[in-house]
Amino acid sequence: MILxxxxxxxxxxxxxxxxxxxxxxMPLVKERWTPHGLSNAQVVKGVSKPDGSAPDFQMMALLTxxxxxxxxxxxKAHGREIFADIPNFTDTQATVQxxxxxx
Amino acid sequence: MILxxxxxxxxxxxxxxxxxxxxxxMPLVKERWTPHGLSNAQVVKGVSKPDGSAPDFQMMALLTxxxxxxxxxxxKAHGREIFADIPNFTDTQATVQxxxxxx
Numbered sequence: 001m002i003l004x005x006x007x008x009x010x011x012x013x014x015x016x017x018x019x020x021x022x023x024x025x026m027p028l029v030k031e032r033w034t035p036h037g038l039s040n041a042q043v044v045k046g047v048s049k050p051d052g053s054a055p056d057f058q059m060m061a062l063l064t065x066x067x068x069x070x071x072x073x074x075x076k077a078h079g080r081e082i083f084a085d086i087p088n089f090t091d092t093q094a095t096v097q098x099x100x101x102x103x
Numbered sequence: 104m105i106l107x108x109x110x111x112x113x114x115x116x117x118x119x120x121x122x123x124x125x126x127x128x129m130p131l132v133k134e135r136w137t138p139h140g141l142s143n144a145q146v147v148k149g150v151s152k153p154d155g156s157a158p159d160f161q162m163m164a165l166l167t168x169x170x171x172x173x174x175x176x177x178x179k180a181h182g183r184e185i186f187a188d189i190p191n192f193t194d195t196q197a198t199v200q201x202x203x204x205x206x
Contacts, residue, residue: 002150003145003147005163022205022206026206041206042106042204042206043204043205043206044106044202044203044204044205045202045203045205046200046201046202047105047171047200047201047202047203048200048201049198049199049200049201050178050199050201055200055201055202056198056200057200057202060108060202062165068150075153095152095159096152096153097149097150097151097152097158097159097160098149098150098151098152098153098158099147099148099149099150099158099160099163100147100148100150101145101146101147102125102146102147102148103125103129103144103145103146
């Protein structure tokens with residue numbers, strides 16, 4: 001299994017429409033990618049670093065796929081539509097990373 | 104519930120002893136912090152960005168706690184011992200963030 005992390009950087013000047021993100025974007029992601037092996041989608045909102053300072057990422061989506069091939073096929077089939085939706089809720093540039101789930 | 108992400112940056116010059124991390128460090132984390140509300144500990148190994156370039160983080164631990172108070176108490180009780188173990192497996196500086204689990 002793999003984990004795809006989509007991390008939206010924090011910053012005072014950035015905009016992020018949480019309501020749109022939760023009510024429109026993430027349901028779109030789940031609807032399109034669940035048939036392609038998306039088995040879990042966790043959404044977390046950055047609070048702080050342990051010392052109380054601002055977090056690096058204001059929002060993160062943690063997407064679990066059955067395999068890397070699943071994710072590649074999901075991206076190929078619906079990536080364009082999903083990525084095109086991002087400017088509807090944020091002007092930040094997300095950092096996306098693929099990781100292997102070890103434990 | 105909250106998610107504590109511990110993200111170890113990638114870099115050709117860095118060292119990371121995966122065997123020690125999985126066989127010694129993470130079991131220590133679970134043993135010490137489970138009684139303080141740690142309910143899940145996922146470990147993922149960075150593979151790449153979607154375009155195939157190197158990932159930003161070579162390893163990430165995703166720790167779920169019942170509450171922020173749980174994590175604070177866990178850190179107070181055993182943080183020193185756990186943090187002191189980090190140089191035993193890596194010379195990188197982890198980025199730690201606390202996030203609220205929304206969905």
